[in-house]
Amino acid sequence: MVSPGVNWAGNIRYTARELLTPTTLAQLQEMVCTAERVRVLGSRHSFNDIADSPGVLLNLAELRQPVAIDPAAATATVGAGLRYGEVTPQLEAAGFALPNLGSLPHISVAGACATGTHGSGSGNRNLAAAVRSMEFVAADGELVRLDRDEHPAEFHGAVLGVGAVGPVVSLTLDLRPSFQVRQDVYLDLPYRELDAHFDEIMDAAYSVSLFLDFRSDTVGKVWMKRAVAPGEDWQPEPTWLGARLAESDQHPVPGQLPDSATPQRGDIGPWNERLPHFRLEFVPSSGLELQSEYLLPRGHAVRALAGLRPLSERIAPLLQVAEIRTVAADELWLSPAYQQDVVALHFTWVDDTPAVRALLPALEAVLDPLEGRPHWGKVFTTPPGRVRELYPRMADFVELVRRYDPDGRFGNTFLETYVY
Template sequence: MQQLATERNWAGNHTYRAPAIAHPASLQELQELVRSEKRVRALGSRHSFNDIADTTGPLVVLDRVAQGMTVDPLNMTVTVDAGTRYGTLAAELHRRGFALHNLASLPHISVAGAVATATHGSGDANGNLATAVAGLEMVTADGSILSAREGDDHFEGMVVGLGALGIVTRLTLKIEPTFEVSQTVHERLPWDQVLENFDAVTASAYSVSLFTDWSGTTVEQAWLKSRTRDLQPAGHSPEYFGAVPATQARHPLPGVSGSNCTQQLGVPGPWSDRLAHFRMEFTPSRGDELQSEYLIPREYATDAIRTMRKLSNVVTPLLLVGEIRTVAADELWLSPNYGRDGIGLHFTWRQDQPAVQAVLPLLEAELAPFSGRPHWGKLFGTEAEAIRPLYPRMADFIALADGMDPTGKFRNDFLNRTVFGND
């Protein structure tokens, strides 16, 4: 077990309290470690911007517990190790002729970590990444292995588990035949067009992302990712609600080269090289940004956007860029899109945590009338008392956690603050 001196997350804004990191060499070694510890948590790709992964016991990294990838073409699923990166999985699936339904902006994140926090991609009809889960295996508090599949009791409560139920070791994901995607970027999309035609704007491609700093009269960039089978013979229309087609590869941040972003300019290619915003071989902005995100019910989309534009005087100076995406409803108990189609209001902040933390209460107060649910892995100030009413199955999840982990082995400050409360 490696003793920790100073270990930090991806952004460098959180230093782990855990005294050590363990790299078990086998599933059996992991079981024994979990069985013997009073507190323990799994550590993935460290891409959370808060203390969700931390613990006062050892952190467990599953990089040596390797069981490989298994594709089941009959049931159209793939089973992978929890620590597998999405970019690695996507490339191998495409090579074998298969695909996932979506990817997040970064392909560098681990499958288990993204699923546990309901991290998402974009698209009106696309659920978050956790909605692809058809089965999982985890080591529970007593060191035993629990296997659960879609249709089992409480399965919808286990998938987005926030690490509170056990250490997930394997995940089975639904797959489909591989497909091609064409990605184009349009610039200077008028806000009045977005507000008047929001449904048409977001329905114009398989995945749509709007990048903005919330000031001015236009959205700086609209990224459209379309399945090539859905395109007209001429490809993307140059006309997009008054926006101008980009003539070179763009990066979401103004003035930054688009060379490290996924292929644009309408060039068709594999889903694995288009659905994420950034290339797998390039890790953007390490240590140079913070992130927050709130998922808002779709029916409040334009009202929430208007509210954000009114807040530009306090938000814009702290932003590197903001993003608006859409996500389909699901039935996973702690998914921010449980029971409702929604939009994600994403904030990539400058690396100034005191200033960001100071503005979050105002931001959350203004979004509160829209029942905004914060992304579990990003910066937010909302605590359990306010979060619990936002999730109809929260009481069921707490009961499930109490039953599976009666001594609180997998709990930490984050979970006590945001889910279980400190009473």
């Protein structure tokens, strides 16, 4: 019997009694039908117990479906257990790209889509918004296919589905033509410039991330990922809004070596090697950490930051780095960006659960009145009733789940607390 062990961060020990690894769809369907309670474990990168199950957990990595690219439709169908780092080189080799990626290529496609994982960029939606159709196994063992055009209502509920409708077997993703990206980093952008020019800064490149440590009155690093047209010869200014162009490679987290970060200083290359911050062959981020994140209507960004600054003395000692990103609106019912452009305020904390959980209510007291929705896969203390209130389609989602899982076979403590 294989025990599921712990999550990537080591802060969650899964309580499921066993981790099963089906190698065929038929095996998976049988496991779903015979288990009393069952969920899927992705690449374990969530920081809370969203993936856990009171029964068994399934690892779908051995289903080993190939990546099937349809050039005429500009789609790729990918096995749900695959990680972005396994999928994207194949898309690039075929001349295609995904619109955006999260900060790391290590995460599974299905796990990322299930939790609303996102990158940055004013015109970029979260990763689940690239899904065109999905196949999953419902609680009765049937393979269900939902398509964005054929079943719009159910589809928009199920894609960002927090694992609740059943094991996702494959996802068909929209592709765009491959493109080249360069990364440039500016150092020490004064807060006053951020407050005065928030939109200009976040719109300055295809994807912009701001890294700050709440220890000074500057944003330490402005991380720009610029899409470069063929033959374009664009060069960054040496200074911009009071910030200066970095002359050496950087890592988003202060004190970490830049070797594990993707190429910078204007080195132009494929989208899949520049949109993530971290390289696949290295441990991403700092490796010893907790993460929290709140996504709120973009227009509240400057007010939220002003509200958090008085907490700097409490935030700074527990913080490795904070990151500010923007995400464009989508139509997915449980998306923090449902029908509104959002700003994402992310915190990479030190690995100290009691201290972080003691601090979070103070942050949430600032962000909650601004409708800050916690990231589904990270650490938060927002009261369950408030989480439900923040999602106008939550009742529809629960009804949808009941259709595919009438007896709660795919439920767990997290869903019972925050969704049902």
